[in-house]
Amino acid sequence: MSATRSAAPASGHGDGPAQPATALRSPALTGRVRVPGDKSVSHRALIFGLFAEGITRITGLLEGEDVLNTAKACAALGARVTRRGPGEWEVEGAGADGLSSPAAPLDFGNSGTGVRLMMGAVAGQDVTATFDGDASLRRRPMKRVLDPLTAMGVEIVDSAEGGRLPLTLKGSDRTKAITYETPMPSAQVKSAVLLAGLGAAGETVVIEREATRDHTERMLAHFGADVRVEPHGAHGRRIALKGRPTLVAAPVDVPADPSSAAFPLVAALIVPGSDVTLTDVMMNPLRTGLITTLLEMGASIEVVAERTEGGERVADLRVRHSRLKGVEVPPERAPAMIDEYPILAVAAAFAEGVTAMRGLSELRVKESDRLAAVADGLAACGVAHEVVGDDLLVTGATTVKGGGPVATHMDHRIAMSFLVLGLASEQGVSVDDVAFIATSFPTFMPMMRGLGAVIS
Ligand SMILES: O=C(O)C1=C[C@@H](OP(=O)(O)O)[C@@H](O)[C@H](O)C1
Numbered sequence: 001m002s003a004t005r006s007a008a009p010a011s012g013h014g015d016g017p018a019q020p021a022t023a024l025r026s027p028a029l030t031g032r033v034r035v036p037g038d039k040s041v042s043h044r045a046l047i048f049g050l051f052a053e054g055i056t057r058i059t060g061l062l063e064g065e066d067v068l069n070t071a072k073a074c075a076a077l078g079a080r081v082t083r084r085g086p087g088e089w090e091v092e093g094a095g096a097d098g099l100s101s102p103a104a105p106l107d108f109g110n111s112g113t114g115v116r117l118m119m120g121a122v123a124g125q126d127v128t129a130t131f132d133g134d135a136s137l138r139r140r141p142m143k144r145v146l147d148p149l150t151a152m153g154v155e156i157v158d159s160a161e162g163g164r165l166p167l168t169l170k171g172s173d174r175t176k177a178i179t180y181e182t183p184m185p186s187a188q189v190k191s192a193v194l195l196a197g198l199g200a201a202g203e204t205v206v207i208e209r210e211a212t213r214d215h216t217e218r219m220l221a222h223f224g225a226d227v228r229v230e231p232h233g234a235h236g237r238r239i240a241l242k243g244r245p246t247l248v249a250a251p252v253d254v255p256a257d258p259s260s261a262a263f264p265l266v267a268a269l270i271v272p273g274s275d276v277t278l279t280d281v282m283m284n285p286l287r288t289g290l291i292t293t294l295l296e297m298g299a300s301i302e303v304v305a306e307r308t309e310g311g312e313r314v315a316d317l318r319v320r321h322s323r324l325k326g327v328e329v330p331p332e333r334a335p336a337m338i339d340e341y342p343i344l345a346v347a348a349a350f351a352e353g354v355t356a357m358r359g360l361s362e363l364r365v366k367e368s369d370r371l372a373a374v375a376d377g378l379a380a381c382g383v384a385h386e387v388v389g390d391d392l393l394v395t396g397a398t399t400v401k402g403g404g405p406v407a408t409h410m411d412h413r414i415a416m417s418f419l420v421l422g423l424a425s426e427q428g429v430s431v432d433d434v435a436f437i438a439t440s441f442p443t444f445m446p447m448m449r450g451l452g453a454v455i456s
């Protein structure tokens, strides 16, 4: 795919027929694989490429639908975006003041990251743009981003009820720099404010009580912005960005996505006899909460050849089938494993005793209400569990019946998690729709089958 200035918006997802699938009890999983590039870094590489002067060369870009929609949006805003080969992309930037108003609405499909970061990007520019997405994205809250952006001077020209998509923003090159404390731990909100701050005169400051993934801050520095990150309180950070920097194109080598690696990783832990190595996995400490938790549960995960590549820690992970035990997962760990709770719930289904996952309110506003979707899926598969407020308690067992069909609610992580559960279950697990897996991990099915998984 090659996006150009005239690229048409993506067609909304969920238009086609549902694609059901079934995962069956499988023999030992074995092999060595590299999951696709990190989704968060991929979105940001394209967006920073849009703002930069010169040509940003990206290798290992995730070619999933979420990221491809961001590529199209960058092209519609004035960048020249070209695919040179598998995962190899070039972005010829529009430069600091070079963004142009897109002719058609920007369609972000299923992607909260894409739409929220791009709203921030547009806010500090003399640009008017309409933002839209699929039925799942249209249900998700955008006010969390609109609140700080309107304080900075962006105008909401139009929106659906409650500030939801579709919505039209009129940015301004006279954006005010603000100091903003994020009301919820969200890297998307933080990033939207910082991207808007690129267009503001003065210093934009974001304070977060709990540190969230810091790829935006790292990339700001990598592209030449003056950004200072300091600790704030027990778990938080204060990020200060000097406005109106000249961003200069810089190469980005995208490491393997730890949130995608989580699926073959947990599959190897629960399918007897398995021995799988996952290569080049990003080990940014704000992304490794799942690994910390699984190690506490007794998982055999060997961290091999840890090294720094392209400014991020990466490692190969050798994972072997393990007897797991239930643990307490504290709420302050949530930001470092926010997308991994569905697959952790699957690991917990096979652990001895109770795994208590605390403080999961943010799970309710993802592609689906993940707390409800996980609980319903566990019920359909015969796994004992309880939702108490914002906590999920899963009681594991040595054998799990399986069943389904599990309702995936347009949510890729629910689909992949329950297929993984099926691989170690007695009867297998069916899910109602696997189409959305293409948003983040388009090679999931062939990669899992290559390791020995039986999925039809
Ligand atoms: O900034 C990012 O790239 C992301 C931040 C998280 O969302 P929130 O900021 O809503 O927590 C995460 O769930 C999402 O998959 C990716």
Ligand SMILES: C=C(OP(=O)(O)O)C(=O)O
Pocket: 110, 111, 112, 113, 114, 339, 366, 367, 413, 440
């Ligand atoms: C929450 C996710 O993504 P987004 O918010 O970008 O839709 C995810 O990938 O699990």
